[in-house]
Amino acid sequence: MTLEEIRHEIDSLDNQLLTLLNRRMEWVHKVGELKRATKTVIYRPEREKAILDRVKSQNKGPLTADAIEAIYLEIFAAARNIELPERIAYLGPEGSFTHQAAESRFGAMSEYMTLPTIKSVFEAVDTGRAKFGVIPIENNQEGIVYETVDLLNETGVNIAAELKIPVHFALATEAENPSKIKRIYSKDIAFRQCRGFLNKYFEQTQPEEIQVESTSKAAKLAAEDPESAAICSVIAARLFSLPVLFDNIEDNGNNRTRFFILAKDFVNQPSENDKTTLIARLPDTDKPGVLAGFLQDFKRLNINLTKIESRPYKGSEDFNFWFFIELEGYFKDENVQKVFKKHRNYIKWLGSYVKNA
Ligand SMILES: O=C(O)C(=O)C[C@]1(C(=O)O)C=C[C@@H](O)C=C1
Structure with missing residues (x-):
């Protein structure tokens, strides 16, 4: 088969996919009308989970389960936006792990609000400025985020869902190799969690470690200073077009953070789990x-x-x-x-x- 012929097949399948997706969205629209009439909430994490589990179990490849999940999360985000556009607040800055968590659940389509503190995310949800808020609750190496726990006690918002994402750090820099790096920017916790890597690669040169308030800020600073590096997430590096020299540099590869999705007056239906x-x-x-x-x-x-x-x-x-x-x-x-x-x-x-x- 020629390239043209193969592409013709792909085009024809894309047309079918589009028709099917739009047919799906017509039904979603009906769900939206029903929910408006009965005043029930749009976001149904337990239903999305059940759909994901079902389609993954039916999958015969070559798509991986992760690829299916990513595609479906975008479909759900588009579906929720058809039912009712919903704004999502998250603990910023852009490129933070919380941003990554928010996107992993709400997709690239949703409207996001980047807020500077955990408290401001709670307030946005409490006052209705955002329908959902995403904040960290604990890290499996560092323990609980007390600020989140205290705000859950003080404010009147609910937990709509939890999600856990792996936390991987990268060393991102304009420098060609580690010997050229004179300064490293990052957050205290990231320095702590990458100590083994830092000892191994920087024992001789001993660059200065500069603590900043977020790993995104670290990436921004490193992008402006070619003799420096940032320990940050890959998305933060990408955001500031900073090349990644080493990825997954954390000492413990099992590093994961758990997040809560907050909402006001939110009650899920029961699931089996x-x-x-x-x-x-x-x-x-x-x-x-x-x-x-x-x-x-x-x-x-x-x-x-x-x-x-x-x-x-x-x-x-x-x-x-x-x-x-x-x-x-x-x-x-x-x-x-x-x-x-x-x-x-x-x-x-x-x-x-x-x-x-
Ligand atoms: O089943 C619903 O309640 C829907 O609103 C539809 C749908 C979907 O796209 O399948 C969309 C949003 C919900 O979070 C769950 C599922």
């Missing part, structure tokens, strides 16, 4: 057995607790704490309801959402 996040403000935690008794209730009802973090009451004279708790299950599950009812005055439910591996 849910997690619930809540805050418990137990009274009298200075008395023996109060916390143990509370935890015992979960054990008795066969509920698996996956996380408990204690946080101080701000402004309190004493050493009193509230708890950030995560468990397996949906908030309307019979056993979860029993605990919620028993402790109804002390529990603030933040969200039940499909568990993301």
